[in-house]
Amino acid sequence: MSAKVDTPLFYSPLSYLRIALTTFIARRLLFALVLLAAVSLFTYLLFALLPTDPAALTCGKNCKPELIEANRVRLGYDKPIYEQYVQFVKGIFAGRTYGTGDVAFTCPAPSLGYSFNQHECVSTLIGKTFPVTAFLSLGAFILWMLLGVGTGTLAALHRGKWQDRLTSVVTSIGVSLPTFYVGLLVLFSVVIWLQWLPFPHYASPTDNLHDFLTAMILPWITLAVLSAASYTRITRNGVLEAMNEDFVRFGVAKGLKNRTVIRKYVLRAALIPIVTIAGLDFAALLGGAIVTESVFSLPGMGRLAIRSVTDSDLPVLVGTTLVAAVFIVMANTIVDIIYGILDPRVRLK
């Protein structure tokens, strides 16, 4: 390389700190992997920490001690916890076979364990229930973002007028109402009292779209309206705050249209905090919308998790917790990356 590099005459003192977006993303992903490893370890410690003996749960109340011991060995619970963890992690990547001979049961990768209560691989159970939760979360999420950001912006732009006051009253109610109450109320009034919809009976959208939609519409609306309330407030405050920024006034003074100023200057600034909480809220929902799924009897991951707690189904409990944690970590990483794209100042390190 020639030594004559075209160096700029002047460089801001901060320039050397600036890193490319790709480096930034790579760094976030690496961090996420480390975090996931830690999360899986802590989750697996549930086996060691809970007072329940996992082997004793494998057969009924009047189980012989010999059988318990045999099952303990068969399922690997006789080994020290760190060896069990290594086996568990291996299973995630390579699949795992429990027991030997006729009673052997193989869970293909990613194996998250084997539920002896339900005689099923945990990954299969999660694979069955996750789409329900995903559809529920995604639909509700889209609805509540549109509703929350829309009404929040509207309220801010009409600050002090009736639109603002109405939103303020409605969101106060929305924020303070619990899901199980509103869920039951909606279910009762729409399905039982008004009989506008049949009682929800979940079906996969590819099997029966009609059943899918009639089962989903009420939980979507319930979740969306309740969650939207806090988004309305955050958006309203963010927009109002942004409108006081000098750069917004400067944008107006440039001769930009109101619509352009609101989109490019006000909402851009106001949306950044919303991206953060939206990402985390969505991830939490993906991990299982426990209350909503229970109220509307949706066979989702939330109900699977709850049942694993009441049945002391440890492998399922660990599996669902781990999957929920993975969503949170993934959401965090995605939020960070979106942040880096939205706000160039975040890319400093």
Place this chain on the structure above:
Amino acid sequence: MSNVPLLSVENLNVEFSTSDGVVHAVNDVSFSIQSGKTLGIVGESGSGKSVTASSILKLNTGITASTSGSILFNGKDILGADDKSIRAIRGSEIAMIFQDPLSALNPYYSIGNQIIEAYKVHHKKVKKTEARKIALEMLHRVGISNPEARIDEYPHQFSGGMRQRIVIATALINSPQLLIADEPTTALDVTVQAQILELMKDIQKENGMAIILITHDLGVVSETCDDVAVMYGGRIVEKASVQELFNTPTHPYSFGLLGAVRSLDNSARGELQTIAGSPPSLLNLPSGCSFLPRCNYADATRQQCVSSVPALQNVLPTSSSSACHLRAESLNVLKIKEPS
């Protein structure tokens, strides 16, 4: 030189209704400015100078602001203009820059994006590559070295002084006839201040634009302005040329202000003077002269000062006008009755 002013503001009143009452931010303000000239508007915080400036671009929007009077720019009625025609004026014929360069640029877009945007909004048919070239030239003009390397950087990568240069480049990209600078150097340190003022004056010399400079810094005024309007309690209390304001102030408030500035004269006397008391609340202005509670010269005219608001009148032998009930002899009075 033509005597038709570029901008004339007549009897401007701006009120804001708040939950505490009506704030009379600007009261009966009139001034005008010719092309190529610089008018300073001086006053303390809350004297109505920024609100006056914002009115010229109709930036005091919202349901609570009400504006009356008239603002004529090149014969065009600004206050009566609809949204579309005021947008055509903003940034193209009248540009405005704000106090804090750190917050005047949108942190989420590169500076090039923002300058090009300012150009394109008034030159819709110009191609982006062409606009970029113009932006580069403008950046070079305001003293950003190596603009090609820096145009795609973000505001946070520039120092305060550099950012104010970028703000100026953005404001002047459409060669406006009038630049309103609302405390453009207040947030900058003194050496950078001087550079920025110098830059503004240079560009003014080149393109003959008028500048309205809003400031509370009399040093800045003396260096850059041709004429000065001193504001107090939402009114103009003195209008004068810079020389006359500094040599023969005709309003007790101006006199007080000058006493509070460190100059060669003042330092000879040792101590800086302050104006006792605080500026009036714009929520309930007194019925008479709003400076009366802080005035040291009102003994002879107190009755009048309490009951009626003094109008701006010429004070002979100067060409200044002053809103004070003390008339022709006021000059002498101010000189004799220096507070000790």
